[in-house]
Amino acid sequence: MVKNQNPELSRIQHFREEISEFWKSYRRSKLGLAGLVLFLFFVAVAFAAPLIAPYDPFSRVGPPFGAPSLSHILGTNDAGQDIFSELLYGTRTSLLVGISAALIVSAFGTIVGLVAGYFGGIIENTLMRITDIFLLVPDLPFIMILALYLGPSVWNIVLAIGILWWSGTARVIRSIVLTIKEEPFIEAAKAIGASNRHIMLSEILPHTIPVIIVGVIRFTGFGVLYEAGLSFLGLGDPTAKSWGTMLHFAQARGAFLRGMWWWFFPPGLCISLTIISFTLISFSLDRILNPKMRGMGRGG
Amino acid sequence: MALIEIKQLKTSYFTPEGTVKAIDGVSLKLEKGHALGLVGESGCGKTTVALSSMKLLPSNARITGGDIMFDGENLVTKTDEEMNQIRWKRISLVFQGAMNALNPVFKVGDQIVEAIMTHNRNMAKSEATKRTRELLELVGVDSSRAQDYPHEFSGGMKQRAVIAMALSCDPDVLVADEPTTALDVITQGRILALIRELQAKLELSLIVITHDLSLTAEICSEIAIMYAAKIVEFGKTKDIYDEPMHPYTNALLSAFPSILGPIRKMETLAGFPPDLRNPPSGCRLFPRCPYAEDRCKEKEPELEEVTRGHFVACYNWGQVKQLWKKPS
């Protein structure tokens, strides 16, 4: 074993080894790989949408309620727009909302959880009481109310989701912090005079990263689901193209009464597949990273 | 005829990381009324022997060879239903870490009653309850505690309750896996005394599985030493202690500092047991054995009876026997 002069270098090397170890175990999970492939597929579509889409989804390019044909693979909607192009562009909105919401939720939840777990006492109690309350608020009705008062927009959805779902993450992060707090290396860090901020960020936070990552992935899936749901209910931005708004118009303009299954089936399928991919990935990650953790509460 | 005779038993665990041959040709004998100690370090396969004998292996494990003769019948070929007639009624099990052997959501007494009623379908519940109370008193637990839940019992009490439960159907054989490991020293002594007392009173045959050799000196009439999925030495307790013939047994005995006798340097074996997914072809102790020779690496020594009732699996047993300095 080579004696390492530079501790930073060995940390990086250690990190690299951990990553390759991790990838080896992940590779073994067929379900996890399937999920990853599916996810990457949708990300690729989101990026490549302008290149692949045959038409501009916002322009009227055909007759309304058109059936699938050679020029319109999935037909046209009530405004004569190409459904297939809508589907491709919709990938962007849906994924964007999902990931944004997940990041906000995880960031905020982690901060709260770290602070609550580390400082304990009154701070912890107060924060946890607040968390308890937020956990009990019924999510969809609350998001609906916010959307109603704030107006229909994609970012309002992200905001509304963020306001509610951080509580589950905070809970989980806090419990991890509590278990780590008692470890000797934390006491050692305190003994050498490390600041609270340093301890929280450099010593404790790294241990929570696996859980955070699993959380981000799961919440992205739910974010996509809720965006779709809210857009479907008419609370999203009706001018934006997302899978949810497609379904909203499909229902509102009577797609199934006209038998236009090509209008409502594909968007829902895409939503399902996206969420399935996130579920599979987080399921496999969870198994590898956190053999003991079981679910993260809020967000379903 | 021996009460239990295990012949060349093989059990494997099938895991995604490979097939682990947890037991690879183990032979043992338990005479009626005797207490057999099965000694070895963690991972050597001794708990697997216990689980195999009652066909309680998890779904990813299987007996892959050999016989388990119990009172003339071969248990390996029995179906699960047939085993249910034998389990508890004729062979019962006390687990390592009795803390978890009791289901936390049922009262202690109810769990013992359940055991009794499973094998005595015509018995009235009141009679089973009465017997439960008697059993608890027998092991030194106040019978009124039958109404309590496991989390209300102390560690020692739980161990006693589990022993009571194991005896509830008057089994012929009791298998105790690490009966005292999770307990403090004083409680250990008490439980040992209890087991000795019960053995005498009920004419119980025992198999005691442990990593603690000194435990076997207290209770067992015979000892089997297990290493890396195989039995390396087997004989009467006195013989093992007076004249150990296998280098591993030697090392186990030497690992105990003795209060009596001259001050001796503690000898331990360097290295680790082999990976049971890919066991070596020769003797499994080869890399660590101070007496190792070339022939040890080429062909594995068989377990042979070298003096009356004393079996060993080593080519150099004579040397080991000679060089053993018994602490006076």
Next chain:
Amino acid sequence: MGTASFIMKKAVVMLVTFYVISTLIFLIPRLTPVDPKSLLADNPRIPESIRQDLIASFGLNKPILDQYASFYANLFRGNLGYSFLYRDPVLTILLTRLPWTILLLGTSTAIFITLGIVIGVFQASRYGSKFDVATLVASLAASSFPFFWVGMIFIYLFAFVVPIFPTFGATSSGLVFADPLDLLKDICWHLALPVITIVIVNISRYSFYLRNIMVGVLSEDYIITAKAKGLSNNKVLFKHGLRNAMLPTMTMMAMDFGFILAGGIFVETVFSYPGVGSLAYEAILNADYPLMNGEFILLSVVILVANFTADALYSVLDPRIRKG
């Protein structure tokens, strides 16, 4: 600790949460730049006399603290305002439609919990087998389907392709049933598709939780001991295993009430089922603020009661809490 103090603590949390939620509902309309009067009372569809009533009882012309007091006074009197859309007191509308939602969600929940338990238990007992993996993937997939999409598919199939089940409403409109049994049949017929939709999506969440917890439980020593005692496989699984797995599963389920409710809202909307879920949709579509506010309070109460019941049940069932 004991059951009693545990339940009391939970009750306090519920009450505080209700207070926070109701205060939120009070604040939100008053934080917008728009005059709360126009959101809550000024609407051409409301008769003038009632409008004056609302302004008076809610103190809409008075300072905010007075309004706060009036808000709660009205809340406890059951006055949740007046709906623009239906021209009726909000509470009346809610109470008319609530039973349908309870019927729908109650039936669905009972079904998917039962099926979920059975599936979860068998998956756990055959952990890692083909059966387990196949049903696991199928159920993970099913839990990813959006409720409203599954509903839409069913509507398409059964309204367009093969009309067996009715696709909207709770009962056939315009029909009068002489025989109550016929009415029951009609209701069930209308319930079928919505219930199936909810069950399909939810069943897997429950079976997944249970499966994972069961696998952990089944590796415990007391399970091997139970098998060693000679108990039959079913007894070991259901009596010893399930009993221990139910408690933590219930805790996880309780966190899911929000999701079940959300599912109810989507399914009711798609199937035009006259419960409080579709009511929310109508309220938003028509910008009926009082109705939506009242709806939110009601749904919050429902969730709180559900959570509280789950906690109370849990404390009774777990001997570790019961006996302290």
